[in-house]
Amino acid sequence: MFKYPFLLLAFILSTSLLLTAADQDWPVYLGDKSSSQYSTLDQITVENVDRLEVAWVYNSGGTSPDNRSQIQCNPLIIDGVLYGSSPDLVLFALNAATGKELWRFHPFGENGEGHRLGVNRGLVYWKNGNDERLLMGAGNHLFAIDLKTGRPISTFGDKGRVDLLKGLGRNVDDLYYLANTPGVVYQDLIIMGGRLNEGLPAPPGHIRAYNVITGEQVWRFNTIPHPGEYGHETWPEDGYLKSGGANVWTGMTVDEKRGLVYCPTGSASADFYGGDRLGQNLFANTLLCLDAKTGKRVWHYQFVHHYMWDRDLPTPPNLFTLKRNGLEIPAVSQCTKSGHVFVFNRVTGEPLFPIEERPYPSSDLVGEQAWPTQPLPTKPAPFARQVLSYNLLNNLFPETLPELQDQFVRLRPHMPFTPPSVQGTIIFPGFDGAAEWGGQATDPDGVLYVNSNEMPWILTMINASRGSTNGERVFLQMCAACHGQDRLGSENQGTLIPPLTVEKLNEKNLDEAGVREKIQKGAGIMPSFGFLAEKDIDAVIRYLFHDADSEAADEESSDVNTVTTYGHTGYNKWKDSNDYPAVKPPWGTLNAIDLNTGEYVWKTTLGEFPELTVKGIPPTGTENYGGPVITAGGVLFIAASQDEHFRAFNMKSGEELFKHKLPAAGYATPATYSVNGRQYVVIACGGGKLGTKSGDAYLAYALPQ
DSSP: OOSOHHHHHHHHHHHHHHHHHHHTOBOSTTSSTTOOOEEOOOSSOTTTGGGOEEEEEEEOOOOOTTSOOOOOOOOEEETTEEEEEOTTOOEEEEETTTOOEEEEEOTTTTTTOSOOOSOOOOOEEEEETTEEEEEEEETTEEEEEETTTOOBOTTTBTTTEEETTSSSSSOOTTSOEEOOSOOEEETTEEEEOOEEOSSSSOOBOOEEEEETTTOOEEEEEOSSOOTTSTTGGGSOTTHHHHOEEOOOOSOOEEETTTTEEEEEOOOEESTTOOTTSOSOOTTTTEEEEEETTTOOEEEEEESSSSOOSSOOOOSOOEEEEEEETTEEEEEEEEEOTTSOEEEEETTTOOBSSOEEEEEOOOOOSTTOOOOSEEEEESSSOOSSOOOOOGGGBOOSSTTTHHHHHHHHHHSOOOOTTOOOBSSOEEESSBTTBSSOTTOOEEOTTOEEEEEEEOOOEEEBEEEGGGOSSHHHHHHHHHTHHHHOTTSOOEEETTEEEOOOOHHHHHHTTOOHHHHHHHHHHOBTTBOOOTTSOHHHHHHHHHHHHHGGGGSTTOOSOOOSOSSOOEEESOOEEOBOTTSSBSBOSOSEEEEEEETTTTEEEEEEEOOOOHHHHTTTOOOOOOOBOSOOEEETTSEEEEOOBTTOEEEEEETTTOOEEEEEEOSSOOOSOOEEEEETTEEEEEEEEEEOSTTOOEEEEEEEEEOOO
16 A cells, blocks of 8 residues: 555646646657657547537738649647748747737748748757747758747857758759758757759758757768768769769658667659669668767668669658567668558667568660669558559540550550660659658557558650750750750649740740849749859750750850760659549558558548549549648548548548548648647648649637537
8 A cells, every 4th residue: 555645646647747738739740759640639539520620720821823832831839839831931830729820930031032942841849948949941041940939049050040051061052952841859959851953963962960059060971971981882983072862851750768860861863864873872762770969870771772763762760669479679660652661670770571672674774774673571562553554554534545555555564663764664653652751650559551642653764965956955954854855844743834935935024034043043943053054054045045046056065964864854644634643543542551460451542533423433542742640539630632621530440530621732741739628630731732722721620619
């Protein structure tokens, strides 16, 4: 018997209050430092979720009039205050119970005179005593903001910000570098990645840690190894001076108990052709486990050797405890764009399901050398289909099937890791996955919840050196991937890219001087190409405005990279003439996988096309961006779908329990929190992808009071 029962009761109550205080917030990007996207809140349950109503709406402003702006922010909620960002990257604080604005911070100046490239997917919160600050990436800068006032902390870096183009080991000041996704905090360090140009030239994607208080760079891990460093021999001798990429653009996770940070890297530049970087290319396309305090490598695993397929790791890894044979194993899982889940012991790097190195075809592009094998896990089974065969072509519309069949026979037969080609190579799942940046959720039982795309894309390479003029050669190498080989524009990974024909340039009142300014400074989502020599910019402008008349003035050779001879015709989704995917449904799915056994719990479609549903076609699923959030109430929340709805599912069965039309599509991961005993779920409704309208709203749901 306890001698002082009232002390025991006080201890239990105080512990309960502490847990409640901690669990009511959403203080870390994607929920916590393990990226679980899980909340212990349980007020909203499978029995009452259908009663959800809109509690408040906040319009943040900053929507572009051409429907090209987005919000991808997973907001933070700390002590009853919500922190998020607008389409034009203005940081704001709201009363999380009412949506009332408390303050705003303009990282590019009150009049927006700075350069607003990229998006903001979330924020970082740090506290030490009374010092509470937010850390936000915007453009190529990392800002430190006072939590209470919304003002920059002047003692951090240069008057409140750090230039992330500095400290990479070589001069990259004129190159494209964005801090789209928040870093992670370990003690008094913030560990950062960044988004880079996927063509050349590009900065190296080195991982860096900064002192949260001063902004001083503390350590750097070279993802393109320098001479004497592990992996240097997997690149050309001078690769560390010329190659780019191998960057963490998706976010990281931290095992605070063990002092380990897990960093998933992207591709080496340039996309799709590696003739100038022959070799295995460590540490591109790799899950890196680093000592969080020092940046030293603990272990690594490379998922794609000598990358050519836009198979960069698209999402933060998940930390969880795997249960097997009565043992509890500290584990980390990594989902991929190809639809696979790799699972490792997070301390040792040992695979917890077998992985096989399998042979794949060689490349026929001049100067390219595909790696002879690639790794794939034997379990779990992929959560997206892997081969687009003739009998998988979309036959929902008999009138469009012949066009798909005709195109199919002209392309290379599809199998995973078929190398890029001038003939045309099917990428399936496509450039945007299967898995994407919105993240996956893991519950305390080790079940993974992942949403997936199944859109085929077609990659067609072009030999840029065969352009008839210098201007055409530079255009094919630097511009055609987005604007198209024919200059007619494209939908580049869900974002509309304008045409560059003379007629369209004239319609927009863009003369040669205006085009020169956009090339040199960038515009919208287009990065600056100020690194180009003046003669190359002149040549491109002559090509755009004078086309065939430019050859006589184009006798000079180009200063752009002449080793990377191949460009590509763009990021082209394969659709029929009705604008539906070329493959049979499902086109978007939601999956629950037990990572203890590698077996599926359930699979269902995510999203629908109403015009098909009314014809009696079962829900097909749609492309989707943004991830799920799960709760102790047994409910999974997700927006993400092209049909602009917010949904709730039963975590045990996959049954859809709730659906609500949003003011614009919610291409972001939601957050859930509690204020004064009331649980809320909030989603950013930014739209702007997949042909949907742009929006500026944050919308919060709760049960009726």
